[in-house]
Structure formats: C-alpha cells, structure tokens
Amino acid sequence: MVTGRAMAPGPRALLRRLREVMAETGTVEERLSQVVRSIAANMVSEVCSVYLLRNDELELYATEGLNPEAVHKTRLKVGEGLVGDIAANARPLALADAQGHPQFAYKPETGEEIFHSLLGVPLQRDNRVIGVLVVQNKTRRQYAEDEVEVLETIAMVLAEMVASGQLTSPEDNVAVSRAPSLPFRADGRTLSEGLAIGQAVLHEPRVHVERTIADDIPHEKRRLDAAVASMRDQVNRMLEAPDDEIVGESRDVLETYKMFAHDSGWLHKLHQAVESGLTAEAAVLRVQGDTRHRMQAITDPYLRERLADLDDLANRLLLHLTGKGVTSAAEALPENAILFARAMGPAELLDYDRRKLQGLVLEEGSSVSHVAIVARALSIPVVGSVGRAIERVEPGDQVIVDGDHAQIFVRPVADVVSAFQQSLGLRKARLAKYAAQRDDPPITRDGKRVALLINAGLLIDLAHLDETGAEGIGLYRTELQFLVRPTMPKAEAQTAIYARVLEHAGDRPVVFRTLDVGGDKVLPYLAKQTEENPAMGWRAIRIALDRPALLKVQLRALLQAAEGRVLHVMFPMVAEVDEFIRARKVLDREVARLKSLGRPVARQVRVGTMLEVPALAWQLPSLLPLVDFVSVGSNDLMQFLFATDRGNPRMVDRYDPLAPSMLAFLRWVVQQCKAHDKPLTLCGEMGGRPLEAMALLGLGFERLSMPANAIGPVKEMLRSLDVLSLAEFLEGLYHLPDHSLRARLEEYARENGVIV
Ligand code: PEP
Ligand code: MG
Numbered sequence: 001m002v003t004g005r006a007m008a009p010g011p012r013a014l015l016r017r018l019r020e021v022m023a024e025t026g027t028v029e030e031r032l033s034q035v036v037r038s039i040a041a042n043m044v045s046e047v048c049s050v051y052l053l054r055n056d057e058l059e060l061y062a063t064e065g066l067n068p069e070a071v072h073k074t075r076l077k078v079g080e081g082l083v084g085d086i087a088a089n090a091r092p093l094a095l096a097d098a099q100g101h102p103q104f105a106y107k108p109e110t111g112e113e114i115f116h117s118l119l120g121v122p123l124q125r126d127n128r129v130i131g132v133l134v135v136q137n138k139t140r141r142q143y144a145e146d147e148v149e150v151l152e153t154i155a156m157v158l159a160e161m162v163a164s165g166q167l168t169s170p171e172d173n174v175a176v177s178r179a180p181s182l183p184f185r186a187d188g189r190t191l192s193e194g195l196a197i198g199q200a201v202l203h204e205p206r207v208h209v210e211r212t213i214a215d216d217i218p219h220e221k222r223r224l225d226a227a228v229a230s231m232r233d234q235v236n237r238m239l240e241a242p243d244d245e246i247v248g249e250s251r252d253v254l255e256t257y258k259m260f261a262h263d264s265g266w267l268h269k270l271h272q273a274v275e276s277g278l279t280a281e282a283a284v285l286r287v288q289g290d291t292r293h294r295m296q297a298i299t300d301p302y303l304r305e306r307l308a309d310l311d312d313l314a315n316r317l318l319l320h321l322t323g324k325g326v327t328s329a330a331e332a333l334p335e336n337a338i339l340f341a342r343a344m345g346p347a348e349l350l351d352y353d354r355r356k357l358q359g360l361v362l363e364e365g366s367s368v369s370h371v372a373i374v375a376r377a378l379s380i381p382v383v384g385s386v387g388r389a390i391e392r393v394e395p396g397d398q399v400i401v402d403g404d405h406a407q408i409f410v411r412p413v414a415d416v417v418s419a420f421q422q423s424l425g426l427r428k429a430r431l432a433k434y435a436a437q438r439d440d441p442p443i444t445r446d447g448k449r450v451a452l453l454i455n456a457g458l459l460i461d462l463a464h465l466d467e468t469g470a471e472g473i474g475l476y477r478t479e480l481q482f483l484v485r486p487t488m489p490k491a492e493a494q495t496a497i498y499a500r501v502l503e504h505a506g507d508r509p510v511v512f513r514t515l516d517v518g519g520d521k522v523l524p525y526l527a528k529q530t531e532e533n534p535a536m537g538w539r540a541i542r543i544a545l546d547r548p549a550l551l552k553v554q555l556r557a558l559l560q561a562a563e564g565r566v567l568h569v570m571f572p573m574v575a576e577v578d579e580f581i582r583a584r585k586v587l588d589r590e591v592a593r594l595k596s597l598g599r600p601v602a603r604q605v606r607v608g609t610m611l612e613v614p615a616l617a618w619q620l621p622s623l624l625p626l627v628d629f630v631s632v633g634s635n636d637l638m639q640f641l642f643a644t645d646r647g648n649p650r651m652v653d654r655y656d657p658l659a660p661s662m663l664a665f666l667r668w669v670v671q672q673c674k675a676h677d678k679p680l681t682l683c684g685e686m687g688g689r690p691l692e693a694m695a696l697l698g699l700g701f702e703r704l705s706m707p708a709n710a711i712g713p714v715k716e717m718l719r720s721l722d723v724l725s726l727a728e729f730l731e732g733l734y735h736l737p738d739h740s741l742r743a744r745l746e747e748y749a750r751e752n753g754v755i756v
Contacts (some may be wrong), residue, residue: 002445004116004576005052005289006451010158011042011150011153011276012156012276012277013042013275013277014038014039014042014154014277015154015157015213015276015277015278016213016277017038017042017449018035018038018154018157018161018213019213021034021035021038022161022166028166028167028168028169029062031166031167032050032061032062032167032168033062033064033156033484035050035062035147035167036048036049036050036062036063036064037064037136037266038644038659039064039133039151039154040064040065040135041149043119043135043150043151044137045065045119045135045136045137046065046115046136046137046138047063047064047065047066047112047115047134047135047136047137048063048064048065048134048135048136049062049063049064049065049066049129049134049135049136050062050063050123050132050133050134050158051076051083051087051131051132051133051134051514052092052123052130052131052162052172053078053087053130053131054172056077056078057075057076057077057078057548058075058076058077058078058083058084058087059072059074059075059756060072060073060074060075060110060307061131061168063110065115065136066108066110066111066112066136067110067111067175069109069111070107070109070111073108073109074107074110076105076107078129080168081104081105081107081622082095082098082101082104082105082118082120082190083120083132083134084103085103086106086120086121086122086132086134086298087122087129087131087132087435088129088635089296090122090124090129090296091293091296092119092120092121092122092148092151092152093119093120094118094119094142094143094147094148095117095118095119095145095748096115096116096117096140096141096142097116097679098115098116098118098136099113099116112136113709114135114138115136115138116137116139116140116141117136117137117139117140117141117142117143118134118135118136118137119134119135119136119143119147119148119151120132120133120134120135121133121148121152121155121680122149122155123158123159123162124155124156124159124289124710125159125160125162126165126206126394127292127391130159130162130163130702131149131159132161133154133158135151135157139216140252146727150276152286152290153239153273153276153278153424156212156282156285156286156289157213157278157282158279159211160208160209160210160282160285163208163211164208164210177468178567182411183409183410183411183412183413183416184391184409184410184411185407185408185409185410185412186386186387186389186394186407186408186410187386187406187407188362188384188385188386188389188406188407189363189383189384189406190382190383190403190404190405190406191360191362191371191372191375191376191382191383191403192360192372192375192376192379192380192381192382192383192403193376193381193403193404194359194379194380194381194401194403194404194427195266195337195381195400195401195402195403195404195420195423195424195427196338196358196359196380196381196400196401196403196424197336197398197399197400197401197420197421197424198334198335198336198337198338198358198359198397198398198399198401198418199334199336199337199338199359199395199396199397199398199399200338200340200393200394200395200399200410201328201333201334201337201338201339201340201395202328202339202340202341202390202393202395203292203327203328203329203339203340203341203342203344203348204312204316204319204326204327204328204341204342205319205324205327205328205331205395206315206316206320206395207281207315207318207319207322207324208277209281209282209285209318209322210307211279211281211282212278212279212281212285213277213278213279213282214274214277214278214279214282214284215707216279217275218399220278220279220280220283221271221274221275221280222392223279223280223321224270224271224274224280224284224321226279227320227321227470228261228267228270228317228320228614230320231261231313231316231317232258232261232262233483234316234320234326235257235258235261236258236493238254239254239258251369253317256306256309257309257312257316260309260310260669261313266287266310269287269290270283270287271283273286273287280321281318281321281322283679284314284317284318284321284478284689285314285318287314288314288315290313291307291310291311292311292312294307295308295311299372307341310330313343327348327351328352328631329348329351329352330351332394333353333355333356333357336358336609336721337352337356337357337358338358338359338360338361338399338401339357339359339360339361340361340389340390340393341360341361341362341363341390342362342363342364342390342584343362343363343364343371344360344362344371346449348371349371349374349375349378349380350460356379357380358380358381358398358401359380359381359382359401359403360380360381360382360383360401361382361383361384361386361389361399361401361408362382362383362384362385362386363384363385363386363387363388363389363390364384364385365550368583368589369527371487372384373457373458373480373483374458374460377456377457377458377460377461378460381402381403381404382401382403382409383401383402383403383406383408384568386408389408392410393410397410397411398410398417399411399412399723400412400416400420402420403645406586407454409544424658429597430712431712433712434711434712434713434715435467435712436714437712437715437716438467438468438469439469440719440721442471442715442716442718443718443719444718444719444721444722445719445720445721445722446698446722446723446724446725448697448702448723449702450615450697450703450704450718451471451472451474451681451702451703451704452468452470452471452645452704452711452714452715453470453471453472453473453474453475453511453681453683453704453705453706454468454470454472454473454474454705454706454707454708454711455474455475455476455477455683455705455706455707455708456475456647456708457474457476457477457478457479457481458478458480458481458502459497459500459501461473461708462500462501462505464466465489465504465505465508467708468711468712469587469711470508470708470710470711471508471509472505472508472509472510472511473501473505473508473509473510473511473705474511474631474681474683474703474704474705474706475511475513475631475683475705476501476510476511476512476513477513477516478512478513478514478515478516478554479515479516479517481494481497482515482517482523483517483523488523491553491556494553494554494557494558494561495557495560497561498512498557498561498562499561501561502561502562502565509566510568511568511569511570511608511629511631512558512567512568512570512577512707513569513570513571513572513610514544514551514554514570514571514572514583515540515543515544515550515551515554515572516539516540516572516573517536517539517540517543518534518539518540518542518543520535535636535639535645535646536640539573540571540572540573541572541573541579541583542573542579544571544583545579545582546588547596548586551583551586552586552590554588555569555586555590556590556594558602559590559591559594559601559602559605560594560599560600560601560613562601562602562603562605562738563600563601563602564586564600564602564603565602565603566602566603566604566605566606567602567605567606568606568608568611568628568629569587569605569606569607569608570607570608570610570629570631571583571608571609571610572610572611572612572633573610573612573613573636574609574611574613574616575613575615575616576615576616576619576713577616577622577623577626577638580609580623580626580627581626582625584607587605587607591605600639606628606629607627607628608627608628608629608630608631609623609627609630609631610630610631610632610633610636611630611631611632611634611637611669611743612632612634612635612636612637612640612684613631613636613637613640614637614640614641617665617668620669620673620676621672621676624672624673624676624678625676627678628678628679629678629679629680630669630678630679630681631680631681631682631683631705632666632669632681632682632683632684633643633678633683633684634657634682634683634684634685634686634687635684635685635686636684637662637665637684638655638657638662638684638686641661641662641665642654642655642659642662652730656739656740656742657686657692657740658691658692658695658740658742658745659739659740659741660733660734660736660738661740662739663695663730663733663734663741664735665736666682666696666699666701667699667700667734670699670700670701671700674700679703680701680702680703681701681703681704681705682696682701682703682704682705682706683705683706685706685707686702687704687705687706687710687714688704688706688707688709688710688714689710690713690714690716690717690755690756691717691745691746691749691756693706693717693718694717694718694721694745694749694754694756695730695741697718697721697723697726697743698723698726698727698729698730699727699730700727716752716755717755717756720753720754720755721752721754722752725752726748726752729748
C-alpha cells in the first residue's frame with residue numbers, strides 16, 4: 001500500500017522566492033538566472049544549472065557556478081553523460097563522486113572539473129522529459145533523500161514554468177510538451193474491424209497546471225480536501241449507478257479507485273506536498289511523479305496495474321481541482337477523433353459524438369468486452385491490448401487505427417498515410433456502392449428470392465435495419481442488453497426495450513433469442529461459475545431451465561411488449577427435443593397467465609429453436625412438428641461438430657466451415673426442414689461471408705441472418721448467382737475426402753461470374 005515518506009518543508013522558502021522572481025520584470029534570461037541563483041543558495045550548492053531539451057539535445061540554458069560562456073554552447077544528447085542519463089531514464093541521480101561514474105562526460109567549456117558531487121533530477125511534463133535540473137558541490141557531498149525530494153519539487157514547478165513560457169522565449173523552440181516524437185507502430189488485438197485515420201484524443205484529458213506555488217497554504221489544503229471529497233463522491237456514485245454507466249472491467253478499476261481514494265498514505269503525501277508550499281494541483285502532480293517513478297522500478301504486473309490505477313486517480317483528482325470534465329466526451333472533438341483510453345465501458349463510448357468519433361485504441365479490453373460489442377454495432381474500428389498507448393501519444397497526433405490487422409500507427413510517415421488513405425477510399429467507395437444497392441431485390445439470377453436479415457442486440461443496431469434494407473432481424477441477441485448493465489434489468493425495463501425494438505421494426509419480423517449467457521458471456525451480477533469447459537457447460541437454455549424465474553420474467557416482458565402483434569421467440573443451445581418441450585411449457589404458461597390476468601399479450605407467438613448442438617439434428621424428425629421455425633447457429637455448431645473451441649486462437653483456422661462434413665450436415669438439416677415445411681434460417685457469422693453464403697444458398701438455405709455490414713456484399717453475390725446450377729455442382733462434392741471445398745467453390749465463383 002502507499003506509504004508516506006516525510007517530505008521536508010524545506011522548499012517553502014525557495015518556492016516563495018521563485019514566485020517573487022516570476023513577478024519581477026525582466027527578460028526571460030534574467031529570470032532564469034535568478035532562479036538558478038536562488039536554487040543554488042537554498043540548496044547550499046556552488047552550482048545550479050538548467051538544461052532544456054531543444055532540437056533533440058539537452059542544452060545548458062542557465063547556470064550559477066559553471067562558466068557562463070558555456071550557456072547555450074554545452075549540449076548533450078539524451079543518454080550522453082550524467083545529465084543525458086538522467087533524461088534518458090527519467091530518474092534522479094545523486095552522486096558524491098560524479099567524475100568517478102562511468103557515464104560522466106567531461107565538457108571542458110563548463111569548468112566543472114572542480115565540482116565533485118552532483119544531484120540531478122529530470123524536468124518532466126506529461127510524463128515526458130523536457131530538461132534536467134542539476135546542483136553540484138565541490139566537496140564529495142552525500143545528498144540526503146530530503147534534498148532529492150526538494151529538488152524534485154522545484155523541478156516540477158520549473159517544468160510547469162518552462163512549459164507555460166515564463167522562462168524561455170517562443171523562438172527558443174524548447175521541447176516543452178513533447179520529447180522527440182518519432183512515428184511508431186504498435187500491435188494489439190482486433191476488437192472491432194475497420195480502418196480509420198484521425199487525430200488522437202485522450203479519453204481522460206491531461207491537465208496542465210498553471211499555478212504551482214501556493215499563495216495561501218491553508219486555502220490550498222481546503223481546496224485539496226474538497227476535491228478529494230468530490231472525487232470520492234463521484235466514484236461512489238458511479239459504483240452505485242443502476243444503469244448503463246459502468247460495466248465489467250471499469251467496475252474493477254472503480255473499486256480500486258475507491259480503495260485508493262481512502263488510502264491514508266496517499267492522502268498524507270498530498271497534504272505534505274501542499275505543506276511544502278505547492279498549490280493543491282501541483283501537490284497532486286508531485287505525488288503522481290513519485291508514483292510514476294516507482295512504476296518504472298516495478299516488474300510485477302499486478303503491482304504495476306495498481307500503480308497505474310493510482311496514476312489514473314491522480315488525474316481524476318486534478319480534473320476535480322481544475323473543474324474540468326473527467327472525460328473528453330463533453331469537449332469539442334476534432335472532426336476525425338481517434339480516442340485513446342486505458343479501458344472503457346460501453347456507456348462511456350456512447351457519450352461521444354458518433355459523427356466525429358472514428359476509431360478507438362484501448363490499452364486493455366478483449367473482443368468479448370462490452371465496449372467492443374458496442375463499437376462493432378457503431379462500426380467503429382477498435383484495437384485493444386496496446387501496451388503504453390496513452391503515454392506514447394500526444395493529443396492531436398495523427399493516428400491510423402487498422403482494426404483489420406490489429407495494429408495502430410502513431411505519427412505515421414507520409415507513405416503509410418497515403419497507403420491507408422487509398423484503402424480507406426476503396427472501402428468508402430464499396431460502402432457507397434452497397435448503400436446505392438439498398439433497394440435492389442435480393443433475387444438470384446435464376447429468380448430465387450432470398451430473405452436477408454440482420455443480427456442485432458443493442459438499440460443502436462436498429463438503425464441498420466433501415467440502412468441495409470434488410471427484411472427483418474433474424475437474431476436478436478437479448479443477452480447484450482443484460483451484458484451492458486451492471487445490474488439485472490427489471491421486468492419493466494426489459495419490456496420497454498423489446499417494445500422499442502418492435503416499434504422500430506414495424507412490419508419487419510424480429511426473432512428474439514432468449515438469454516444466451518454463461519460460457520464466455522458472464523453477467524456481472526450472476527455468480528460466475530468456474531467450469532473447465534464453459535462453452536459446453538452451464539449456459540443458455542440449461543440455465544433457463546434450472547432457474548426458470550429468469551426465463552419467465554424475460555418471456556413475460558417479450559409477450560407484453562408484443563401486445564397485439566406476432567412475437568417470434570427462439571431458445572438457444574437446445575440439445576434435445578425434451579429441452580425444447582420444457583422451455584415451451586414455460587412460455588405457454590406465461591401466455592395463459594397474462595391472458596387470465598387480462599394483461600397485454602402478443603396476438604400470436606411463433607416459437608423456434610436454435611440448432612447449434614449437433615445431437616439435435618438427429619432428432620429433427622421429432623422436433624420439427626413441434627416448432628414454428630429453426631435457426632442454425634453455425635458458430636457454436638462448428639465448434640461442437642469439429643470439437644474445436646471457437647475462442648481458442650490456435651484453433652481459429654484449423655477447420656473450415658466449407659468442409660464437406662459441415663456442408664453435408666447442413667444439407668441434411670435443409671432436407672429435413674423442407675420435408676416438414678418449416679422455415680430455416682442460418683444466423684452464424686458464416687452467413688455473412690459471401691463465399692460461405694453462396695455455398696449455403698447452393699445447399700438450399702433461403703434465409704440468412706448476418707451482421708449488418710455483410711448485407712451489401714452478400715446481396716451483391718446472390719444477385720450474380722444461378723442457384724440451381726450451383727446446387728448441381730455441389731451434389732458431386734459432399735463425399736470428397738477434402739479438408740475443405742473452399743478452393744473448388746472459389747473456382748466455381750470465378751468461372752461463373754459470381755461476385756464473392
Ligand atoms: C451461433 O452460435 O452461431 C450464434 C448465432 O449464436 P452466438 O454467436 O451468439 O453464440
Ligand atoms: Mg451460439
């Protein structure tokens with residue numbers, strides 16, 4: 001835990017003196033000379049020098065004690081000599097015998113050979129080194145820890161003064177806010193596909209402190225206390241938020257914030273920093289600097305995380321002190337904003353102006369994280385797991401987010417930008433073309449009409465219905481509404497959501513799938529079960545049948561929301577007919593109950609099942625008479641058919657959905673449904689990929705439900721396809737021993753002009 005080390009009240013007098021210097025008239029050079037003279041006197045040192053980073057070199061800007069001729073002449077590269085070493089490692093150095101240090105670089109013009117001991121600290125701003133402050137003594141002096149801390153406090157104040165232009169002229173071009181900024185590329189993980197180019201915006205903005213030296217210490221203490229109290233309040237409020245405000249990983253972070261916000265060691269350090277003569281803001285910066293130092297030395301990932309939380313908390317406290325918003329959501333965004341955040345909840349993402357937000361980079365996050373689900377619904381490319389992204393970017397930097405290849409480019413060189421602009425242009429042209437084809441009927445060349453539907457799950461998905469011209473929603477994943485909330489949505493809230501969906505859909509059908517949770521879809525408010533194979537564990541219909549209360553509430557909400565209309569409901573992960581029968585009974589009882597109470601209820605209920613567990617296929621003859629429709633969940637079906645974990649990256653491309661076995665299996669399902677005259681849809685990812693969709697149509701599928709952005713490409717494919725001839729071609733392939741029929745299908749498409 002954070003422990004407070006005593007911070008000597010030593011700098012108070014010196015800070016007061018610096019404030020006087022700043023108030024004096026005179027040139028910036030005169031002021032800086034005064035500053036170094038005052039520091040030298042206060043630290044009882046013969047030398048005090050300031051080096052500032054300019055044109056990528058540390059230039060001696062002012063000195064008391066070294067040869068004045070050396071000012072603006074002595075320059076060191078970052079990493080060169082002791083001064084360069086302090087800058088390169090962003091940490092203090094206290095040496096009784098500086099010349100004996102292997103890094104010592106002798107600069108004859110300074111006349112420093114007579115000074116034996118050296119204490120230097122980096123001047124830092126926004127976590128970047130902008131210079132170095134050094135004191136030197138003739139004697140071999142052992143600098144005490146207190147003295148290091150005093151010099152660090154002074155360095156922090158000086159850094160802010162330099163940054164605000166009080167100590168240098170604009171022509172000096174000193175690197176006040178950024179170290180040499182080279183382009184860089186970083187790999188992460190794709191959380192949402194797509195491509196974006198834009199300007200970096202920090203989700204939690206950096207705060208710049210203008211006033212560092214306290215005029216009135218008791219007043220600063222009161223300001224600090226008030227800010228801590230309001231920050232605690234805010235964290236508590238966020239933790240209590242009943243709605244969409246926080247979720248999942250950000251909840252954990254908030255819990256940690258709460259713990260630190262009450263940590264007496266941290267608060268004690270802040271008070272001591274104010275005591276030493278700093279303003280409340282500067283005190284936070286000073287203590288934050290200490291935390292960052294410690295972070296550098298720690299390798300344990302858990303401790304590093306916790307220190308990073310403390311660093312975030314310090315940022316929050318600064319925002320409370322300066323009265324600014326905690327995030328950039330309320331600020332004016334640039335036209336093409338690329339947002340950088342450590343982690344983020346879905347509601348926070350929704351706070352941003354969608355028209356301007358083009359991309360998102362997260363230091364944490366996984367593809368099943370809720371912010372990723374929301375970002376995909378918004379078509380915002382996201383790359384996650386990008387280590388140290390925030391500290392390496394400056395607001396306004398140009399950034400490319402390449403969600404397709406899980407990489408980002410910061411400050412890219414012109415060639416990279418133009419290559420990406422080309423891809424972006426092609427992408428946009430493609431999208432515009434699909435939008436123009438929105439009303440083209442989904443009819444194959446040989447006149448077969450195909451129902452194209454979209455998969456949805458959040459209210460923001462509804463707009464896609466109109467944009468794509470889809471016939472309806474073939475899969476409404478109800479669990480997404482549950483996943484983006486910290487608490488279980490109440491019956492009325494569920495009814496309201498489903499009613500909105502139905503209202504928006506109008507005449508277009510919406511197939512609501514009952515809660516498919518468990519496995520990787522963990523509800524924050526349900527105790528997590530530890531299972532060896534969660535995908536094959538207690539999930540979906542299995543939970544619903546064991547805990548019927550959850551299912552009942554949901555079915556009731558659906559039935560009421562569909563008042564006077566046709567309601568489509570389907571059950572996930574059904575493995576045997578008996579499960580369907582039991583689930584259906586719960587539904588029938590709810591219908592009867594609502595009717596007997598005279599409550600609103602759907603005019604008609606059509607009940608179906610997902611087919612994603614292979615065993616159910618062999619019971620189709622007994623299942624089909626009982627259901628109104630069937631929908632194949634090819635994502636899960638694939639993993640169970642091939643015994644290959646869909647979440648395991650090593651297994652991703654091991655088997656192909658276009659394998660003869662998968663296609664033969666699906667053909668059996670099609671034949672059974674046709675024989676019983678029951679509508680069959682496929683709603684897994686497979687249906688949204690043109691080549692796979694082509695094969696499915698060849699197998700006899702007539703209804704496909706897919707991610708909204710796949711409608712355009714799939715429609716273009718089917719309008720160029722002759723289904724009958726493809727069906728004949730496929731007949732000869734099911735019994736082949738091939739690993740996959742992909743190459744043969746590609747060749748078929750090429751030879752027959754099918755656009756895939
Ligand atoms: C599937 O398994 O194919 C499916 C559509 O459901 P989910 O991806 O939500 O498991
Ligand atoms: Mg599934």
